[in-house]
Amino acid sequence: MRVLIYHNDAEQWRHILRERLPTAEIVVAKDSGNPQVDYLVAWKPPASVFDEQTALKGIVNLGAGVDALLQNPSLPRELPIVKLRDAGMGELIGDYARYGVLHFQRDFDRYRRQQATSEWREVPVVDKPDWPIGVLGLGAIGTRVAQMLAADGYPVLGWSRSPKQIDGLTCHHGDDGLDTLLR
Numbered sequence: 001m002r003v004l005i006y007h008n009d010a011e012q013w014r015h016i017l018r019e020r021l022p023t024a025e026i027v028v029a030k031d032s033g034n035p036q037v038d039y040l041v042a043w044k045p046p047a048s049v050f051d052e053q054t055a056l057k058g059i060v061n062l063g064a065g066v067d068a069l070l071q072n073p074s075l076p077r078e079l080p081i082v083k084l085r086d087a088g089m090g091e092l093i094g095d096y097a098r099y100g101v102l103h104f105q106r107d108f109d110r111y112r113r114q115q116a117t118s119e120w121r122e123v124p125v126v127d128k129p130d131w132p133i134g135v136l137g138l139g140a141i142g143t144r145v146a147q148m149l150a151a152d153g154y155p156v157l158g159w160s161r162s163p164k165q166i167d168g169l170t171c172h173h174g175d176d177g178l179d180t181l182l183r
Contacts, residue, residue, distance in 0.1 A: 004029060006042035006049065007062055013041060050074035058082065064089055064141055090144030097145045098152060105131050128153040134181050138164050138171065157181050 002025045005013050010028040017026045027037060029045075036055045043062040050056070051074050058080040061069060066083050069075055103109075107123050114120060131154055135146040138160040150156040150168040157170045159181045164171045172181045 001025070001039070002027060002035065002037040003039045003041055004035075004037040004049075004053065006040065006045035008043075013062070017041065044068045047072050047074055050076065060084075085140045090141045091148075093141055094145045094148035098148060101131075101133060101149060101154065129155060131155075132157060134159065135169075136178075136181075138166065138169075 001021070001023070003017060003021070004027050005017070006029045007013050010030070014026045014028055017024065027035060029049075034052050037053060038055065038057045039060065040049065040053060040056055040058075041060045041062060042049070050072060056076070056079055059069065059082065061081055061083045063084070066081055069081060105126055105128070110123050133146075133149050133154045133156050135142050135149070135156060135158045138146065138158045142158065142160075143164075143166055146156045146158045146166070146169050155170070156168070157172065158164065158166065159172045159178050161173060163173045172178065
């Protein structure tokens with residue numbers, strides 16, 4: 001089995017794959033000279049890879065979402081795609097979302113402007129229960145983000161294309177659900 005890696009951290013992935021697939025030949029794109037491979041392990045590979053790699057049996061997508069792959073007109077439609085399900089990103093993105101929500105809920109930009117002019121005036125605080133949050137997309141990462149925000153005390157409304165039931169969240173789905181969430 002031969003595996004081709006397209007990723008900005010390809011050497012780390014080569015090391016990981018060599019440990020887990022000791023009999024496989026692991027090839028990094030920049031070093032490869034384009035030999036035919038069985039599997040592509042990649043994040044946003046160039047469009048040309050599917051024209052060059054005519055013997056692919058499958059793709060392992062190394063990022064959140066496969067939109068970039070699916071938009072590639074050269075992608076063989078019958079080629080199986082395996083996508084990572086969170087891979088630890090939910091917690092990181094959840095922390096980032098919590099930071100952003102707190103930043104706007106507490107109006108930190110106003111405090112920064114006051115600091116620049118050596119002023120100090122209290123800014124009214126909106127309590128968490130009065131600060132509803134909408135999360136669009138309730139896949140593995142969106143669900144984790146929504147759960148983290150709900151655990152912090154915010155009322156969280158989630159939306160997905162298909163129906164979901166997630167403890168602690170008010171879930172909406174489809175076009176009508178999106179309209180409801182945005183009101």
